[in-house]
Amino acid sequence: MASDIEAPASFDSLRHNVQARYDGLSPHLQRLARLALEDPNSFALETVTSLAQxxxxxxSTLIRFAKEFGYSGFSDMQKIFKLRLIEGAPAYREQIHQHRTRLEAAAERDPMAILQEFTDASILCLERLKxxxxPAALARAIEMIAAADTIYVIGQRRAFPIxxxxxxxxxxxxxxxxxLDFVGGMVPQQAATLRPTDLLIAxxxxxxTPAVVETxxxxxxxxxxxxxITDVPTSPLAQHGTVYFCVDDADIHRFRPIAGSISLAQSLIIGLGYYKDARKEDRGHGLKA
Amino acid sequence: MASDIEAPASFDSLRHNVQARYDGLSPHLQRLARLALEDPNSFALETVTSLAQxxxxxxSTLIRFAKEFGYSGFSDMQKIFKLRLIEGAPAYREQIHQHRTRLEAAAERDPMAILQEFTDASILCLERLKxxxxPAALARAIEMIAAADTIYVIGQRRAFPIxxxxxxxxxxxxxxxxxLDFVGGMVPQQAATLRPTDLLIAxxxxxxTPAVVETxxxxxxxxxxxxxITDVPTSPLAQHGTVYFCVDDADIHRFRPIAGSISLAQSLIIGLGYYKDARKEDRGHGLKA
DNA sequence: CACAAAATGGAAAGTTCGTTCGAATCAGGC
DNA sequence: GCCTGATTCGAACGAACTTTCCATTTTGTG
Incomplete structure (x- = not known):
């Protein structure tokens, strides 16, 4: 073991360590150092045996390599490589949870705190949306809308505003x-009149809502x-969507932020606007090469 | 095991399989299906035991899950998840770069750039909203809603979703x-039935929209x-609001983000929820000091 | 209400994996 | 050429993990 007070906790610091001490390493450790920096994915996913091969x-050289940089063993070092792969992803649900608990704590007296926490949570949803x-689904969705003859839109309860x-x-x-707003109760009949040139947005x-799912x-x-547009990939709407989007907004005190879904909807509309403008221009200037 | 000639070799085909057969799965397998699609990273990196937790x-349910989709065991299925991680991961750092360049270069054509730009704008709206x-208006608004007998809500065009x-x-x-949704054209008559104990939210x-302003x-x-809820203090709705909020969202590509207004609306609702809970408790435990 | 079938729980078996440690090998100095 | 220290090898151990199998619970049905 080289020194006693180390063990980098992030991939970046580990990389710096490896680079700095590379020249002083033994031949085999150098070989491993190269592999670790050139193919960190394998270090995260594969086993000691296959990496050794x-x-x-x-x-055993791999274990010595790990110990050389202050870890207790290979598994200990591998954690860093695994972390690098998921980078930032696990933060979301924890953050939402924080918001929820903070909201519940400060909420009872001060409505302004609710507003604060709720907008923060909504911002998080928007960040995640990006x-x-x-991107492929977004492009395809716009094309589908542009190509459709008549577009039917359906959504109930929280989804109705969207x-x-x-x-x-x-x-x-x-x-x-x-x-399709269920006024008059003719939705099944209206849905029956859709043709293959039309499009249903749900x-x-x-x-x-069962009525929406059935439609x-x-x-x-x-x-x-x-x-x-739905929340999770296993939703019936994802199963039956030619194209589908998942906007999973974790709920905050029994109400979910819908800012994410609304912004997605608005982006679709704006994207469609540009798409149509572009096509109009193309037609105006004749066929394009 | 469901059938014998399967075992998806790519994450995409596995996802399709899971989505298609989701409804026919047992409750626990459904739970795992959700987890697998919502958090595939964990499936690639963690162990059976920790995933089960x-x-x-x-x-054992995880092994059943893997076999259900044609794999010989969990490890066999996990390979697919690991593959997804190495194929999808290199995109991440490049994606960031792509976003930047696409934004600067061809913002008009690329729907993803529009989404990016639009969510950024929405985030700004939410920051401003706070x-x-x-705060006084917010508190008073909640009290007004709580005190009202019947609440009438009106909004048209872009404001209708809110x-x-x-x-x-x-x-x-x-x-x-x-x-008040103008179906049947009876809004003026409906509005005429409002009493001083009621409340109109516009x-x-x-x-x-003239009809809304007049009402x-x-x-x-x-x-x-x-x-x-309106955009500027000089608006007719601000003038005639017992309490009013201004959410002035600058428009972007001819459309305005409504995330700000929606979040304000949601905050009002959640605030009201807490307000009612608090009052209910007070009544339950007698008068509070 | 009883029965059969399906789903789930849980512990024990079996396998793979990471780790250790003494032997073998190599490099450089006297 | 031999000796010393560092390095590497590889078998054996022990821990962790996956898988199996059967008991138990739940669900649906006659």
Missing amino acids: TAEVQP DTVD AAYIAYGLARLEHRTQL VAFAEY VRDVHIRNIPTLT | TAEVQP DTVD AAYIAYGLARLEHRTQL VAFAEY VRDVHIRNIPTLT
Whole structure:
């Protein structure tokens, strides 16, 4: 063991350590050092034996390598490599939990504290949205909307405001849009009139309003394109979405922030606006190369 | 084991399989399915025992889960999750870079850049909201809502989703609530039935929908309490609000973020929830000092 | 209400993995 | 050329992990 008061706790500091002491290492340890910095993924996922094979050293050398940098053994060092892979991801749910407890603590008397905590939580949702949305799905969703003849939008309870906003936005962009709002109780009949050239946009979160789920399923089974916004990949709306988005906003005191979903909806609308503008321009200037 | 000729070799196909067969799985397997799709990183890095603990199932259930989808055991399935991590991970650092360059270069075309820009703008709105909201107004608004007999909510166009959310939230807190949605064209008549013990909540931004403005003015002149959410203090809704909030969100690409207004609405609802809980407790334990 | 089938719990067996430690090998100095 | 110290090898051990199997509970059905 080189010195006693070390053991880097982050991948970055470990890398610095390895780089600084590289010249003073024995040949085999140098080989491992190179491997560790060039292919850290393998160090996170593979076993001592298989790493030893690829590096053409004995397993015990890997343990000596780990101890050389202050860890108690290989497993101890491997934690750092595993951490590097998930970087930042686990923070979200913990942070939300913090917000929730803080909100519950300070809330009873001061509404302003509620506002504070709630907007903070909403901001977190928005930050996360940027990371979790699949760019390909976003592009495809916009194309689907642009290609559709008539767009039907459905959403109930907490999801209704989002559905309403989508309908509003589409109408502003002069799309044929129909918000299925259950007034008059004719939704099943309305859904039955959808054609394969139309599009159904559905929004629902747990517990998924049965009427919405059924509508989506019926329409999707009839091979009519569906675009769904829901919370988790296992939701029935994800299963029956031709394209789907998951915006999982952890709930805060029985109410979930919907800022994430709303912003996604708004981004879809704005993206659609640009998409249509671009196509209009192309048509105006003739065919493009 | 469900069938014999399967075992997805990629994470995508595994995800599709899980989504498709989710409904037919037993409760515990469903729980694992959710965890697997929502937190695939843990499935790649952690052990059977620790995953079983977080999912609150027995380790054996994880093996059953893996076999259900055609793998020989958990380790066999875990390979897929590990693969996803090494293929998906290098993207991360590049993604950050991509975001930057895409934002600077081609913001107009790329939907992902729009999403980025738009969520950033929404975050800004939320930051501002915390500073601009008057704590006294917030407290008074909650008291007004709590004191009201029946609450009428009105909002059109972009403000309609916000009004709809308020109506939803109030209904969930078991308030008598009526969303004035212009279906049937009876809004003026409905508004005429408001009594001084009721409350009108109105939401409108420039250009203020005339029907909403008129309704608010009429109700306010009749000395019925009004709570309004609008954009600027000079708005007609601010003038005729017994209590009013201004949430001025600068527009971006012809559309304004409404995340700020939505979050204010949600904070009002949650604040009301706590307020009611507190009063209920007080009544239960007698008068408080 | 009893029964069969499915789902789950839990402990014990079996396997893989990480780690240790003495022997073997190598490099450089007298 | 031998000796010393550092380095590496590799078998054996012990711990951790996965898997199996059967008892128990739950669920649905006649």
